[in-house]
Amino acid sequence: MTVPETGADTGTEALRPHAEDAFARELQALDRADDRPRPARWRLSPWAVATYLLGGALPDGTVITPKYVGPRRLVEVAVSTLATDRALLLLGVPGTAKTWVSEHLAAAVSGDSTLLVQGTAGTPEEAIRYGWNYARLLAHGPSRDALVPSPVMRAMSGGTTARIEELTRIPADVQDSLITILSEKTLPIPELGQEVQAVRGFNLIATANDRDRGVNDLSSALRRRFNTVVLPLPASAEAEVDIVSRRVGQLGRSLDLPAAPEGIDEIRRVVTVFRELRDGVTSDGRTRIKSPSGTLSTAEAISVVTNGLALAAHFGDGVLRSGDVAAGIHGAVVRDPAADRVVWQEYLETVVRERDGWKDFYRACREVSA
Structure with missing residues (x-):
């Protein structure tokens, strides 16, 4: 899964620089440290390419930020191909x-x-x-x-x-x-x-x-x-929370939005909701629930949280709260106004309403759904 560009190079006005521009310093550091055989016309060896994607520390102390969080073997197979x-x-x-x-x-x-x-x-x-x-x-x-x-x-x-x-x-x-x-x-x-x-x-x-x-x-x-x-979906909720928070942090910096850690609880709630509806079962495995028609991917969770940060920054106190993400979640889940609305209402009443510490989230989602 994607992770943020915390080590990305800056100094460009492009809203979304190409990878070779955003991470030029990391690529240059890998080039200097890379003493392994390189296939014809490759800028880096296969080992360095995998390190660039998965992250690591070089002998000179340069930290290579991970671009993908997932099974290492998948990246190695892709690079070898x-x-x-x-x-x-x-x-x-x-x-x-x-x-x-x-x-x-x-x-x-x-x-x-x-x-x-x-x-x-x-x-x-x-x-x-x-x-x-x-x-x-x-x-x-x-x-x-x-x-x-x-x-x-x-x-x-x-x-x-x-x-x-x-x-x-x-x-x-x-x-x-x-x-x-x-x-x-x-x-x-x-x-x-x-x-x-x-x-x-x-x-x-x-x-x-x-x-x-x-x-x-x-x-x-x-x-x-x-x-x-x-390429699979993130294996665990914590891995997905980490991916979303990191990527949202990078996007937030480029858009001058508040830092994502201020709303880590809301990020965890968004990820939990998406995973449960995606899997058709609550995180504790005790309650079966219906799944909506949408994919509810990690990319959509990133979009929901980023939009929530924009609401918090421009119409709130800068701290991500339940009310800021409720509308985004509703829009991501309810793609089919007839079938998905029933699924969402049932999930709110049978799962979210009864969950400790989620009362504010429940009220915000109910208000949007009304």
Whole structure:
């Protein structure tokens, strides 16, 4: 899962700097300390890439902040995959940090996380292969000068890492344009009678959402070209609280909001509510409850708390309280006004109302739900 950028570099006005810019000092420190073998055109060794994602301390005392909290072996498998000629597919439910991990992997491996194709139902084949500058095409005919390379083509030419987000949102016939790229490591340009061959160092990271199964499932031929790593939800409530509080702290600093530790109790409540509704059982295992239609991911918990901090800062006393997060929780849980509203009301009355120390939270949620 994602964790905050507590060690992120500052000095930029970008609202959300790219990973290689936000963590430039950490990447430079790892580069200096890294004496292990590096695959062709990699900025760091596989060991250093894993350390960058998982965090650690270097011999010179530099602290590398963790970018992902989860099983170490998953990160090692992902990094090892990129060191081979197999592409990497990060799979998981919404909010499990697939995009975040892919960005940081590309930043650590290639020093550039911006070679990105955003998958949607309308993504054309040109976004993966190449397009044309039609002014030049009409004026001079087909030529390399008239060709507009896709991020994937640029990565092939430069021996770097390309990223494709939400691969299963892309139409199946467009997905299959990747097969030749991943199997033959070439991209034919029939209009010119040429091809682009991938140079050493090229690889591709794709992400896909478990909830999109059945939308545009990968063909068996394409799936065989990927090694799949499934990113899980946080294993424990404390781990999820830590992730949310750290990430909210980083976001809060960038937005000049109050420090998250001031509202750690509310963060713990939000995480508890999300986990219980997600799992269909209370944290003590004694009461079965219905689950709403939404995913209630860690990313959504971060959003709820960050919005609550904004309310506390601009319309309260700066301290995160139950009333600040109640509306956000209601909006995250009640996606289907009919079915989810019943689930939420039942949870409030049978679980939250009876829980010691949660009276203020119960009243705030009831007020919003009324």
